[in-house]
Amino acid sequence: MILSIEQVSISSRENKIVDNVSLSVGEGEWFAIVGQSGSGKSLLSQAIGQMLPTNLKVEGKIHFKGSELLSLSRKQFQTIRGKKIAYIFQDYQSSFTPFRTIGQHFDEYLRTHGVSDAKRRRIESIYALGSVGLDENLYKKYPFQLSGGQLQRASIAIALTLSPDLLIADEITTALDSVSGHRVLELLAKKQKETGCAILFITHDWRHVRRYANRLAVMKDGEIVESGGKHRILDHPKHEYTKQLIEAAPILGQGLPSGLQEVEKR
Ligand SMILES: Nc1ncnc2c1ncn2[C@@H]1O[C@H](COP(=O)(O)OP(=O)(O)OP(=O)(O)O)[C@@H](O)[C@H]1O
Numbered sequence: 001m002i003l004s005i006e007q008v009s010i011s012s013r014e015n016k017i018v019d020n021v022s023l024s025v026g027e028g029e030w031f032a033i034v035g036q037s038g039s040g041k042s043l044l045s046q047a048i049g050q051m052l053p054t055n056l057k058v059e060g061k062i063h064f065k066g067s068e069l070l071s072l073s074r075k076q077f078q079t080i081r082g083k084k085i086a087y088i089f090q091d092y093q094s095s096f097t098p099f100r101t102i103g104q105h106f107d108e109y110l111r112t113h114g115v116s117d118a119k120r121r122r123i124e125s126i127y128a129l130g131s132v133g134l135d136e137n138l139y140k141k142y143p144f145q146l147s148g149g150q151l152q153r154a155s156i157a158i159a160l161t162l163s164p165d166l167l168i169a170d171e172i173t174t175a176l177d178s179v180s181g182h183r184v185l186e187l188l189a190k191k192q193k194e195t196g197c198a199i200l201f202i203t204h205d206w207r208h209v210r211r212y213a214n215r216l217a218v219m220k221d222g223e224i225v226e227s228g229g230k231h232r233i234l235d236h237p238k239h240e241y242t243k244q245l246i247e248a249a250p251i252l253g254q255g256l257p258s259g260l261q262e263v264e265k266r
Pocket residue numbers: 012017035036037038039040041042043044053055056
């Protein structure tokens with residue numbers, strides 16, 4: 001396993017938000033975390049990258065390729081962030097600074113992570129743009145000049161440019177229309193095949209779980225209620241909550257809203 005989360009709890013001063021969660025992700029695996037809004041999926045993923053808001057306390061262990069991430073200092077963690085673990089977020093707008101070009105974003109990311117040769121940074125950036133199907137002209141453009149789908153593709157390109165072993169993708173299609181979202185996920189699946197990186201994929205959408213995931217965990221109120229292989233869970237869910245969600249999405253994969261969204265509306 002490349003990532004093992006062991007008995008992780010996340011608490012604020014008032015309450016426990018994530019409660020004793022354990023899961024592991026294998027090399028090259030697409031692992032989905034599905035769960036209702038507020039169940040703690042994002043906070044759990046932020047804990048992996050030492051990105052939790054400062055008012056929250058985390059306990060437990062997170063093992064990643066021989067390191068226990070929660071015990072690393074911020075400085076030690078810098079050798080892991082970007083190079084070994086990278087993130088893509090739902091809110092692609094705020095991942096980009098409006099007054100900096102796409103090229104400047106690539107350049108800074110590569111420079112921060114130790115690529116000191118400016119010419120090499122430029123060549124790698126343009127190659128990375130091409131690798132996600134974006135024209136190299138976008139290198140000089142500003143974020144507002146790109147569509148949401150193009151920006152999310154650029155986020156994927158930036159996140160993968162240092163060949164991380166684990167990519168954490170937190171609801172990356174939520175802010176996109178369904179066609180752009182579909183293209184972004186197809187691209188991600190293609191890039192995963194090429195690079196062999198593992199993906200921790202946080203989603204509301206069961207159609208995406210059915211299409212892309214190998215295994216998944218279902219989260220409710222800060223706890224994992226069920227985890228296992230995709231087919232086992234989709235075809236033979238054990239937990240009542242999982243059953244409810246899946247029953248509410250009877251025609252998975254045919255363009256209907258996901259069951260999760262339907263259940264949440266009730
Ligand atoms: N800094 C914080 N302090 C206290 N509570 C917080 C903080 N950040 C988030 N929470 C609460 O923790 C809970 C879990 O939040 P989280 O963002 O992980 O949920 P989620 O499952 O990712 O939801 P969504 O699918 O809507 O993104 C929510 O109830 C949220 O309000």
